Amino acid sequence: MAVTYLEAIRAAQNKALAEDERVFIYGQDVGAFGGAFKATKGLAAAHPGRVLDSPISEDASIGLAIGAAIEGMRPIIEMQFADFSSVAFSQIVNQAGTQFYRTGVHCPIVVRLPSGGTPGGGPFHSQNMEAIYAHYPGLVVMTPATVEDAYHLLLEGIALDDPVIYCEHKHLYNHLKADRLPERSDLPTNKARITRAGRDATVVTHGAMLHEALTAAGDLAREGWQIEVIDLRVVKPLDTETILASVARTGRLLAVGENMPWGGVSAEVVARVASEGFSSLDAPPRRLNCKDTPVPYHPNLWAAHRPNTVEITRELKELLRF
């Protein structure tokens, strides 16, 4: 029976709750209602008293979770939308991010951010926040792009002693399916995955953009180009080694991110390749992000706002042409 990306997230939480009594889930409507996207559906009944509804205050939820973590618990906090986590920004970056540095006491919380756009989501319900949190020291930022990674990275994130920002992409919730959930992950937490091997150019991406990039690579393969596609899986810490090794093979880099173009994950990837991998380059590295505007509401505008297969293909051709 097929497992969706959303079901994998639910299964990981269920497993964590079952195996570690320090784990609990806290968030708006995560209890009896099962969460805004049903990521915690049935968990409150299965684990009485450990899947708790919070008040409508992201700030307070994270504050409570940090306190619980200090006392030895491993809370999972669900934000209804990644966009709303900005309300809890200070708690996340100032308190959780710096806690171990300041006090020597770990802060093992996992903040789940339902991220990215779906048609009609609009400016407040579509954003990708991974670049923001990756900017701050002390946070681990995960961006699973596959069902298997959604499952294993969440479990690994819960097991980590550091605060984890877990960016789950809403567009993948029900679109993405796997046959089954593997027993264990094929990669260590901090390793990027070479999803598709190639020789002519490297695409480095993460989250939902992986699938757009794979389609573009498939299209170009019919024209004879072999595009290597790297799924970062975890954007912080960034697996620079795998990226540089790939660019050393291909000589060309395109970094694709659904984030805003100013700074961000793709900018960081380009900067590292340009400075540390200069001698591997056959062409100037390129990057592709969404448009530098708020996320539009209208489905057509939304589709034009984020990078897509056509744009990635166009960028790759420019890169190959150089």
Add this chain to the structure above:
Amino acid sequence: MAEAVVVDIAIKTGDSVKADQDIISVETNKAVFNVTSSCDGEVAQIVVERGGTYGVGALLGYIEATEAEVEKRGLARAVATAAQGESGTQTNAARLPLEAEEGDSGSAMHGSPDWNPPVWASGKYASEGGAGRMDKPLPATAPVIPTRGAGAANGFLSPRVRARMSEAGLKESDLAAITGTGAGGRVTGDDLERFLFALQANEVQPAMPMRLSVADAMRRSWTRPLATVGKLVNLEPILAHRAAQSEPKPGPALYAARALALALAGDRVSAARLVGNKLVIPKAIDIGCAVEVDDGILVPVLRKADERKLAELVAPYRELVEKARKRSLAPEAFAGSIASVTNYGPFDLDWATPIPLPDETLILGLGSTRKHPEWDEEIEDWLPVHKATLTLTFDHRIMDGGRAGRLVARIVELMGKPEEL
């Protein structure tokens, strides 16, 4: 050249054409060329427009080949012949794109040797085998993306290629033998690897430092536009003068060096160097003297050769040559010459185009002494006269043939009066 303008289209769809018939005229920055039909057939489609600018290797159109042509060329009916800019497009089997394939020079669009072959993508893009290298022509469906115009790509070496060159100890001039297969004809990393791999089939031995040092100087010097002029010089006065000297006697090269020094003393601008937009005029007339040594050449410097008489130069000159041959001169002894003299007469050569050192503008060469017949008006007969050719190689940025000619004439004149040297 990366692009051309279509100035005339002599055919229209449906016209019958013969192989090699002129059908389209294109104009480049150099000339107008005709594109010829690649086969007998009927014009199926013309893709380009009159007045349009197209990249090298652009698809111009299609010709529906005749049955006979299909037979002759062994065209498979089911196989697509996709062309540049249309990669992946399926076309009729018997249609031939109006654009030549690699290795097919002289046909189709190749109107002139100046016309570059179509810019195919690098071979590595064509094969599906992972780490495979190109060892055969690309299939017709090879991806081809036109390069930017203006030929800016030519000569570009990517950081990756440069890093590999540095690793392998190569200079740009070592790449002269490589035909680039990358965008715009540039040399790719794969091209470099294939080149290096092929070299291994030969006997390879390390070059001596002296050889490498000369190679480096010559390579750097060769970046300039060098030209050579030559003139016969009558050596009878020098031979007579020399015979009258006691040992040690000056050799012909020293006479030439002293004459060159005096000539330059009266015309220092001829020995100037052009650096940026400034002429650097030498303050001292220091003349280099080329000395052949094992596997190379050394050029010790005779200082202030204009201020010392020939007789005073004999001893220092002999010492320089001797020490150079023994390799016992300090590096300073080779620095700062403004021009050099090289005597290739001992090699029995009449003429040569020697290359000045990178920081020199001039080199004077002296050829082998021969008896030349010269008509004597008084006795009305031919007389044998000892002569040799003087060659002057110069940086054409600094002076032109006229000035170089006058300089050589002045040296010849000075060599005609050795007692004044």
